[in-house]
Amino acid sequence: MSTKLIQxxxxxxxxxxxxxxxxxARTTHVESQCKEIAVAHTNMADQVQALHQRLDLMESxxxxxxxxxxxxxxxxxxxxxxxxxxxxxxxxxxxxxxxVQVDQVHRVPKPHYLPDSTPIDVLLREHYFHIKKIIMxxxxxxxxxxxxxxxxxxxxxxxxxxxxRKK
Numbered sequence: 001m002s003t004k005l006i007q008x009x010x011x012x013x014x015x016x017x018x019x020x021x022x023x024x025a026r027t028t029h030v031e032s033q034c035k036e037i038a039v040a041h042t043n044m045a046d047q048v049q050a051l052h053q054r055l056d057l058m059e060s061x062x063x064x065x066x067x068x069x070x071x072x073x074x075x076x077x078x079x080x081x082x083x084x085x086x087x088x089x090x091x092x093x094x095x096x097x098x099x100v101q102v103d104q105v106h107r108v109p110k111p112h113y114l115p116d117s118t119p120i121d122v123l124l125r126e127h128y129f130h131i132k133k134i135i136m137x138x139x140x141x142x143x144x145x146x147x148x149x150x151x152x153x154x155x156x157x158x159x160x161x162x163x164x165r166k167k
Contacts, residue, residue, distance in 0.1 A: 059161055066159035072103075072129050073157040074136075076122040081107070088124060101127035123157060 076088070088105060104125040114120075126132045135154065158166075 063159050063161035063165070067162055070157045070159065072126050072132055074124045074126060074132060075108075075155045075157045076124060076152060077155065078119060078152040079122050080119050088122065101131070103127050 079088070088102075102124055104123070106123055108121045108123055110120045126135070136156065
């Protein structure tokens with residue numbers, strides 16, 4: 001009986017050793033796969049980071065292009081809607097009338113969140129950039145002379161990406 005018991009224990013021991021060897025092989029395989037996945041994840045994270053940097057650079061270039069396209073545009077805020085575009089010369093009095101060459105004047109579509117009493121912004125595209133600079137400089141140095149609209153502000157028209165970056 002002792003030999004039979006010894007044989008039984010040896011077969012059980014052999015089975016356990018075989019299972020342990022199989023378990024070690026499977027664990028080694030899983031660990032190597034985990035290492036491969038970790039390396040792939042690290043590479044992917046690096047690529048995502050590089051793509052984010054490229055995207056930021058492209059957004060910056062696009063914003064620069066948009067801002068260059070808007071370079072001659074002034075945004076006038078606070079002008080009542082009763083004022084016609086042909087009467088906007090009053091708001092740029094510091095520049096002689098023969099120098100001002102306005103290409104376009106129009107009102108911006110009103111955002112849904114503004115109350116009805118708030119006047120819509122006016123976009124004024126000046127033909128020459130140096131005239132726009134003169135207008136902006138004169139607005140910085142003294143208050144608006146027009147008594148009908150004391151709250152009118154003259155600003156540069158910037159792209160939404162640039163405005164978002166400034167916040």
